[in-house]
Amino acid sequence: MNRQIVKLFAFIVVLFGVLVGFTSYWSVFDAKALREKNANKRPLLEQQQIRRGRILATDGTVIAKSVAKGHGASLRFVRRYPEGALYGHPIGYSFVREGDSEFEQFHNDQLVGRESEFGSILDEITGRNREGNDVVTNLDPTAQRVALSDLEEQGFGAVVAIEPSTGEVKVMASNKPYDPNRVPHELNQLNRNEIETPLLDRATQGLYPPGSTFKVVTAAAGLESGTITPETTIVAPGTIIDEGQPLNNDFTEDFGPIALDTALTNSVNTWFGQLGQKIGQDALFETMEKFGFNATPPIDLPEDQVYESGVYGENHRPLHRNDPVDLARVAIGQERLLATPLQIAMVAAAIANGGRLMKPQIWNRVVDPDGRVVDRLDPSEYSQPVSGQTAEELTTAMEGVVNEGTGTNAAISGVPVAGKTGTAETPGNAACGGGSEENQAWFMGFAPADEPKIAIAASIECTTQFGNDVAAPIFRDVAETILNGE
Amino acid sequence: MTSPRNRELTALVPVALLLTAGFAAVFSQENARLGNLSLIYGAYFLAVCVATHVYLRIRLPSADPYLFPLMALLTAFGLVMIYRIDETLARDQANWFVLGLVLFALTIHFLRDYDLLERYRYTIAAVGLLLLLAPRLPGIGQQVNGAYLGVKIGPLAFQPAEFSKICIVVFLASYLRERREVLIVGARRVLGVTLPPLKHFGPMLVVWGASMFMLVFIRDLGSSLMFFAAFLALLYVATGRFSFVVIGMAMFVVGAWFFATTIPHVHDRVEVWLDPYAHPTGSGYQILQSIFAQADGGLFGKGFGEGLITIPGTHAALLPAAQTDTIYALIVNELGLFGACGVILVYLLIAARGFKIALLAADGFSKLLATGLTAVFAIQAFVIIGGVTRVIPLTGVTLPFVSYGGSSIVANFVLLALLLLVSDRARREAAQPAGRGLALGMT
Numbered sequence: 020m021n022r023q024i025v026k027l028f029a030f031i032v033v034l035f036g037v038l039v040g041f042t043s044y045w046s047v048f049d050a051k052a053l054r055e056k057n058a059n060k061r062p063l064l065e066q067q068q069i070r071r072g073r074i075l076a077t078d079g080t081v082i083a084k085s086v087a088k089g090h091g092a093s094l095r096f097v098r099r100y101p102e103g104a105l106y107g108h109p110i111g112y113s114f115v116r117e118g119d120s121e122f123e124q125f126h127n128d129q130l131v132g133r134e135s136e137f138g139s140i141l142d143e144i145t146g147r148n149r150e151g152n153d154v155v156t157n158l159d160p161t162a163q164r165v166a167l168s169d170l171e172e173q174g175f176g177a178v179v180a181i182e183p184s185t186g187e188v189k190v191m192a193s194n195k196p197y198d199p200n201r202v203p204h205e206l207n208q209l210n211r212n213e214i215e216t217p218l219l220d221r222a223t224q225g226l227y228p229p230g231s232t233f234k235v236v237t238a239a240a241g242l243e244s245g246t247i248t249p250e251t252t253i254v255a256p257g258t259i260i261d262e263g264q265p266l267n268n269d270f271t272e273d274f275g276p277i278a279l280d281t282a283l284t285n286s287v288n289t290w291f292g293q294l295g296q297k298i299g300q301d302a303l304f305e306t307m308e309k310f311g312f313n314a315t316p317p318i319d320l321p322e323d324q325v326y327e328s329g330v331y332g333e334n335h336r337p338l339h340r341n342d343p344v345d346l347a348r349v350a351i352g353q354e355r356l357l358a359t360p361l362q363i364a365m366v367a368a369a370i371a372n373g374g375r376l377m378k379p380q381i382w383n384r385v386v387d388p389d390g391r392v393v394d395r396l397d398p399s400e401y402s403q404p405v406s407g408q409t410a411e412e413l414t415t416a417m418e419g420v421v422n423e424g425t426g427t428n429a430a431i432s433g434v435p436v437a438g439k440t441g442t443a444e445t446p447g448n449a450a451c452g453g454g455s456e457e458n459q460a461w462f463m464g465f466a467p468a469d470e471p472k473i474a475i476a477a478s479i480e481c482t483t484q485f486g487n488d489v490a491a492p493i494f495r496d497v498a499e500t501i502l503n504g505e
Numbered sequence: 506m507t508s509p510r511n512r513e514l515t516a517l518v519p520v521a522l523l524l525t526a527g528f529a530a531v532f533s534q535e536n537a538r539l540g541n542l543s544l545i546y547g548a549y550f551l552a553v554c555v556a557t558h559v560y561l562r563i564r565l566p567s568a569d570p571y572l573f574p575l576m577a578l579l580t581a582f583g584l585v586m587i588y589r590i591d592e593t594l595a596r597d598q599a600n601w602f603v604l605g606l607v608l609f610a611l612t613i614h615f616l617r618d619y620d621l622l623e624r625y626r627y628t629i630a631a632v633g634l635l636l637l638l639a640p641r642l643p644g645i646g647q648q649v650n651g652a653y654l655g656v657k658i659g660p661l662a663f664q665p666a667e668f669s670k671i672c673i674v675v676f677l678a679s680y681l682r683e684r685r686e687v688l689i690v691g692a693r694r695v696l697g698v699t700l701p702p703l704k705h706f707g708p709m710l711v712v713w714g715a716s717m718f719m720l721v722f723i724r725d726l727g728s729s730l731m732f733f734a735a736f737l738a739l740l741y742v743a744t745g746r747f748s749f750v751v752i753g754m755a756m757f758v759v760g761a762w763f764f765a766t767t768i769p770h771v772h773d774r775v776e777v778w779l780d781p782y783a784h785p786t787g788s789g790y791q792i793l794q795s796i797f798a799q800a801d802g803g804l805f806g807k808g809f810g811e812g813l814i815t816i817p818g819t820h821a822a823l824l825p826a827a828q829t830d831t832i833y834a835l836i837v838n839e840l841g842l843f844g845a846c847g848v849i850l851v852y853l854l855i856a857a858r859g860f861k862i863a864l865l866a867a868d869g870f871s872k873l874l875a876t877g878l879t880a881v882f883a884i885q886a887f888v889i890i891g892g893v894t895r896v897i898p899l900t901g902v903t904l905p906f907v908s909y910g911g912s913s914i915v916a917n918f919v920l921l922a923l924l925l926l927v928s929d930r931a932r933r934e935a936a937q938p939a940g941r942g943l944a945l946g947m948t
Binding site for chain 2: 020021022023024025026027028031032034035037038039041042043045046047049050053054056057058059060061064065067068094095
């Protein structure tokens with residue numbers, strides 16, 4: 020019988036080995052996926068017992084903080100947002116029952132002070148209570164306030180302001196705003212509000228036809244691919260026929276043979292439509308992708324809450340360079356092209372930074388409860404869509420837009436401004452009530468043109484006015500505020 | 506070489522130290538008076554253990570030196586975990602620990618000549634079956650979560666299955682010792698499969714029937730599985746015929762499948778096992794929360810007293826039945842993968858010592874008894890840990906010596922007493938050269 024007993028023991032060893040295997044799987048290998056399961060409330064419950072770190076504006080204004088409730092075993096912390104709706108976007112909210120969103124969600128680990136396994140063992144030994152770290156953002160409260168109040172005056176839309184050399188996001192405002200303090204009581208109402216969609220961060224999730232602002236991208240592709248130089252002239256009649264449909268200039272104005280400066284200053288559709296066809300889809304898409312199109316923007320917000328910009332096909336996914344598109348209409352920012360205000364701000368920032376696109380980042384540094392900086396933003400380059408020379412040539416052309424072209428309302432006295440307007444017609448847009456006169460109005464640009472400090476995109480939905488009327492003034496106000504604050 | 510009892514005493518010291526350190530950790534976690542209370546608890550525990558040790562020194566001087574310290578280690582560990590869940594539960598558990606040791610001593614006292622058990626094997630079998638049946642008897646039976654596992658007579662409530670498993674193992678060991686020869690010799694090959702002789706296999710069918718009966722009437726897949734697995738282990742060791750095990754397993758699977766599809770409670774348990782996410786807040790809640798608790802443990806765990814058992818600010822359970830069914834999940838949560846592996850290792854060491862006793866034992870009954878007791882103990886640990894880790898459906902079996910529960914602790918100390926009785930005789934006989942030769946000749 021002894022042989023059988025030894026075999027039986029071996030079998031028991033195998034059984035226990037299976038137990039060790041399964042335990043390892045749940046506790047280590049699959050742990051991350053399990054923590055993210057919806058049915059798993061542990062991460063939130065545990066975080067509720069940790070004093071979550073504060074979120075601060077660049078000047079130290081407290082955007083979010085945690086206050087204690089109850090004591091002893093029932094001690095828990097609840098999130099408060101002293102500035103109310105001003106930072107509802109992009110900061111988001113964090114509550115046990117309602118979950119979290121946007122910046123609060125993305126920076127969760129820093130805010131709850133999750134450190135290495137070794138670090139938490141040290142804490143256990145020393146008996147230190149876990150406490151979250153503060154995260155300081157790049158957001159400029161004065162400029163954010165100006166942006167939001169301008170938006171509230173002009174209509175639903177968004178403003179994004181980025182420091183070109185670092186990618187620091189100074190302003191990210193979305194109208195209609197919401198007050199995150201109300202989320203625990205009114206999340207359902209906020210969700211159901213399909214007209215104002217206050218929970219939609221229009222800066223990162225608003226997909227709008229970019230209209231003429233996209234001509235800057237087309238111009239960049241033209242210069243970069245060697246299709247044109249700033250001196251190359253193209254004949255721009257009042258109308259061209261594209262794919263069997265007429266493509267008109269405003270008032271079908273015939274410009275004759277003109278070069279880039281004149282074409283951009285007057286936003287000449289037929290000129291850019293032809294340029295797009297000359298560039299070809301490969302080169303145009305290559306430049307677009309280097310500017311960030313067809314990819315989730317590299318910003319510090321949850322991936323599912325930042326939408327890709329691109330030519331949207333029928334499956335609600337951006338088309339790629341091999342998919343058939345109407346190139347002339349893409350080149351002037353129409354067709355099925357959709358872009359977020361963040362994406363357009365990235366285009367402006369890249370040109371302002373000598374052609375190098377820095378990753379846009381909202382956070383600046385992480386500060387532990389003892390006041391030590393534990394982590395700091397290290398600006399990094401996303402891509403180089405255009406050369407320094409091309410960037411300079413584009414800047415010159417964009418200065419013309421503000422000085423004597425379609426974007427004069429963006430001018431700031433004593434400061435050279437480079438920019439581009441956009442007015443995309445959105446007739447029959449259900450979101451605008453289905454009227455026939457509605458436009459998506461844009462302005463994107465940067466200032467000072469010779470030594471850019473800030474690049475901004477502003478976009479207004481469902482307006483009957485033009486980019487220069489409603490978006491350019493927002494650009495001017497926000498840019499002035501930021502430049503004055505320097 | 507030091508004597509077995511001296512080795513036992515040496516091994517008990519770290520156990521008492523662990524208990525002291527464990528209580529100290531829980532106290533410090535709860536910011537309560539750290540003081541010397543944990544030292545007092547540790548001292549009490551050590552005193553009880555030393556008393557048991559002295560008793561063993563007198564009665565069973567040659568018995569295995571490591572089994573008692575290993576089981577004391579599990580008990581100490583269980584006490585700390587339960588204390589951390591609920592102070593009053595831990596006090597109960599400590600009382601049961603003492604009661605268990607009393608029954609342990611009584612078993613050793615009255616069953617020194619454990620061959621007696623063989624003489625009463627049918628009585629013992631009947632008692633075992635009656636115990637299994639008891640929870641369905643009107644007036645005293647109790648239903649918990651759809652399974653009939655508890656009995657309540659006046660103020661005395663217990664889980665008879667815990668005691669029943671010992672009775673059944675004793676009966677099987679005795680029966681198989683007697684019949685193993687005929688089972689082997691009488692076996693014939695039919696279609697290439699070695700079948701046991703039908704005449705002698707009747708009682709085996711009875712055991713299968715009893716397991717199925719448990720599924721139907723007790724409605725507990727876990728204890729049914731545990732009993733039948735122990736039976737197959739014994740059958741295999743007694744006959745050496747792997748084909749018997751395969752046939753037995755096939756019979757169990759067919760039977761279990763049939764009843765699992767017809768008895769709602771058993772069916773639900775299997776469904777939940779296959780897809781716990783179907784009803785995450787209903788029937789799947791316990792197993793999901795158990796796995797989520799483990800996911801939070803990581804390699805090193807959150808530390809004693811750090812895990813969440815209830816939802817803060819409420820009394821709603823976040824880890825249901827943390828002191829009994831899912832205590833292993835709490836161990837993974839607070840002590841991590843390493844702590845859990847430590848616990849599994851202790852069970853494995855106990856199994857190793859138990860099978861060593863079976864190897865050393867001279868006569869067939871002792872061998873089979875030690876094998877059966879060890880197997881049922883190890884399988885019980887597997888069934889509940891496997892249930893909590895979703896290897897098999899989760900059922901209400903206790904984690905021996907660790908889970909909260911008087912029946913479990915007391916029954917398992919009786920089991921330990923029987924193992925030590927077998928061990929003492931085996932080692933004494935092995936030490937005598939003449940007896941050894943005889944014993945080898947017999948096996």
